[in-house]
Amino acid sequence: MSSAPASLPPPAPPRSNRAALVRLAVVVALGVVLAVVLHGLAILVVIVSLIAMVMLHEAGHFATAKWSGMKVTEYFLGFGPRLWSIRRGETEYGIKAIPAGGYVRIVGMTNLEQVAPEDEGRSYRQASFPRRLAVGVAGSAMHFVMAFGLLWGMCAFSGLPQGTAVTRQVAAVVPFVSGPSPAERAGLRAGDVIVAVDGRRVNSEEELKRIILNSAGVALHLTVERNGARVPLTITPAPERGQEVRAPNGAIEHFATTRRGAGVIGVDFATVAVNRTYGIGGGLVEAGHQLGVYTRETATGIADVFSLHGLGNLYHAVATATQHQPAGGAGAGSASGNSTSSSNNQVLSTLGAAEVAVQAAHRGVSDLLVILVAINIFVGMVNLFPMLPLDGGHVLIACYERIRSRRGRRYHADVAKLMPIAYLFLALILLVGLSALYVNLLHPPTLG
Secondary structure, X not given: OOOOOOXXXXXXXXXXXXXXXXXXXXXXXXXXXXXXXXXXXXHHHXXXXXXXXXXXXXXXXXXXXXXXXXXXXXXXXXXXXXXXXXXXXXXXXXXXXXXXXXXXXXXXXXXXOOOOHHXXXXXXXXXXXXXXXXXXXXXXXXXXXXXXXXXXXXXXXXXXXXXXXXXEEEEEEOOEOOEOOHHHHHOOOOOOEEEEEOOEEOOOHHHHXXXXXXXXXXXXXXXXXXXXXEEEEEEOOEEOOOOEEEOOOOOEEEOOOOOOOOEEOOEEEXXXXXXXXXXXXXXXXHHHHHHHHHHHHHHHHHHHHOOHHHHHHHHHHHXXXXXXXXXXXXXXXXXXXXXXXXXXXXOOOHHHHHHHHHHHHHHOHHHHHHHHHHHHHHHHHHHOOOOOOXXXXXXXXXHHHHHHOEOOEOOOOOHHHHHHHHHHHHHHHHHHHHHHHHHHHHOOOOOO
């Protein structure tokens, strides 16, 4: 390397980043305070979780590249103007203005990149096949590591969701269209827990329902828990003869029972999430099993989305997104009004996934962890798709070059020839992403 001419002035000392760091800390603190004041802690938790996912993905590339002896020049959160950075050795670490992702810059990722002669020996393209392969898969591997860790946390501590169960707690007192319901006349309130009927303890919602269904016209003496106190009430179930009730959205619905003439009282019982814990050791085994289950389901979902049938469904969702949906029913709020799945069978954009994650965070820790596991596995699998600029594209090129190389003669693929295909692939991904965003904005996805 040649030395600088003697006539040049010495380089200026690097500008201190202390003021920039203080400003950034103040902005972050104000954001946290605002989230607390506006009751947006769930949103904040989701944003921080997604940012952590991105940076741990990049940390996988960063760590394996450093371990492999490659030159890493940047490790940044965000894109756009630089807000704050610090240099340690040959790598600059920092934060940029648009927190829509992150990146790590490794010199010489393809033969299209100009690399200084002194750095060529430490470029990605000159590294051995095992090292390039390790760097290429490390980002996606981190998502599976994160997914396993989250699953283990659920299985060992917060509990793996097993569905929901109906309780003996009254969620709502439902009025009949024809007049007050038996529950209204008896004085039942939302939040009451029915613990006994005619002096005999009721241990399950199923037992309570059976008693009510078989007691049309018979006065039942209830004991309910209300605000920590026991309250006696008397209620007489009415025989079900096609009574109508008014749903919360204003629609008129028929009161459905298993048979004509069965007893009804006009209440909705609350449901609760049922979680199961396996302990620390058992959680490791169950987390491994669940990781396999989630991976298979995610692979099936990705294949379905990008199949002709899936793309056709997405086109239909976009074409009909502005149409009004029928009021009432479990499908209300879905993209097409004909689905009742947990996210209405919509293709989720990044915004849609974040919305579902926020809804899950309001429900509880385990529900949020389930969504974060699904996001991690989805991103990990999509990133391994063998197409540039995804990680899988670099892995494919490394494998192809290894196959074409001969002893003493290393082959380097001409990445320029792959760029038209890469641009078409990016256009497809962009089209799917924007279409999903459009549908999600008009019909926000809901967690079933």
